[in-house]
Amino acid sequence: MRGATPADEPELLDLFAKVFGVHRTSSEWRWKFAASRALAVGYTPVDSLVALDEHGAIVAYAGALTLPGRFHGSPIPFVQICDVMVHPAQRGGLGRNNLFTRMLRCLLSRIANALPMAFRYGFPGRRPYLIGARSGVYDLIEIAVQTTVPERDGLISFWRAEPLYWTDTRLDTLWGRLRDGYVLGLVRDAAYLSWRYGNNPVRNYQLVGLTRLGQLRGWAVTHLHDGELRIVDLLAPKASLSNALAALGAFVQRSSTLLLPRAWCASLRSPIVETPLFAANMCWQSAIDTQTAREHLYYTMGDVDIY
Numbered sequence: 001m002r003g004a005t006p007a008d009e010p011e012l013l014d015l016f017a018k019v020f021g022v023h024r025t026s027s028e029w030r031w032k033f034a035a036s037r038a039l040a041v042g043y044t045p046v047d048s049l050v051a052l053d054e055h056g057a058i059v060a061y062a063g064a065l066t067l068p069g070r071f072h073g074s075p076i077p078f079v080q081i082c083d084v085m086v087h088p089a090q091r092g093g094l095g096r097n098n099l100f101t102r103m104l105r106c107l108l109s110r111i112a113n114a115l116p117m118a119f120r121y122g123f124p125g126r127r128p129y130l131i132g133a134r135s136g137v138y139d140l141i142e143i144a145v146q147t148t149v150p151e152r153d154g155l156i157s158f159w160r161a162e163p164l165y166w167t168d169t170r171l172d173t174l175w176g177r178l179r180d181g182y183v184l185g186l187v188r189d190a191a192y193l194s195w196r197y198g199n200n201p202v203r204n205y206q207l208v209g210l211t212r213l214g215q216l217r218g219w220a221v222t223h224l225h226d227g228e229l230r231i232v233d234l235l236a237p238k239a240s241l242s243n244a245l246a247a248l249g250a251f252v253q254r255s256s257t258l259l260l261p262r263a264w265c266a267s268l269r270s271p272i273v274e275t276p277l278f279a280a281n282m283c284w285q286s287a288i289d290t291q292t293a294r295e296h297l298y299y300t301m302g303d304v305d306i307y
Helices: 006-020 026-033 035-039 099-114 126-134 170-181 190-198 238-252 262-267 290-296
Strands: 049-052 058-071 074-086 119-122 138-149 159-163 184-186 206-212 215-225 228-235 256-260 272-282
Touching (some): 006 058, 035 058, 058 099, 099 126, 126 138, 138 238, 138 262, 159 238, 170 190, 184 290, 190 206, 190 228, 206 238, 228 238, 238 262, 256 262, 262 272
Parallel strands (some): 074 119, 228 256
Antiparallel strands (some): 049 058, 058 074, 058 184, 119 272, 138 272, 206 215, 215 228
């Protein structure tokens, strides 16, 4: 095993297509794993990991996406483990002696050494989660849930929604005002929004401002997928969440799907539905225990790289 390099890209794209049945473009790969490194301030992102067979061919990969985060008001790195893939011919192995487990333990140990205060997490499906849980690599934060935000007519409220540009100078001011309301979560500032959504090479997102009495109090990122409107990301005061989403529903004039932590969804008093995604703490040599993550982690669809 060794750290991934830019020269590995062609082999990794081939392996991705073989494992997931989807062809990822070079521009998407570089946006995700190279362009994101510019967001790291004060620390060096950890390299993803590849495993080689006896002929030097890449047969497995574990991606490490390093982004700025916060925990109890202090900056920490967030490392999302993603795009974990093992060539079909290299799968299997007794107990914890399978390549999937060995590779993840190696990667998590590297992260613990390089970024000891980092929060490491991911959103695997059921099967990889169960493999990782049995191996002592994954620990369940919660099964991710989603809810529906209804269309609203005749809204009587001080809240309104309006289009925003990714370069709006108010975005960083808003983040500075709201960030202490998120104990454990990504830094959702203007730089993050521009990279994750504004400059995304494969999807088109819309940024919607949420205002109260004309002052920007929050924002939502939306995306239309196969006729379904998704609220992919959201920043708003938890105490005003219902009013902010009501304004959004009146603005978009259709119902929309929203994924938030269970406690946030529960505050909306709307029916929730479990998704196939497992929010997982990468607990091997972790600096943040799972119970802490369960109580405080804020995440949205935008934290999950499939949206």
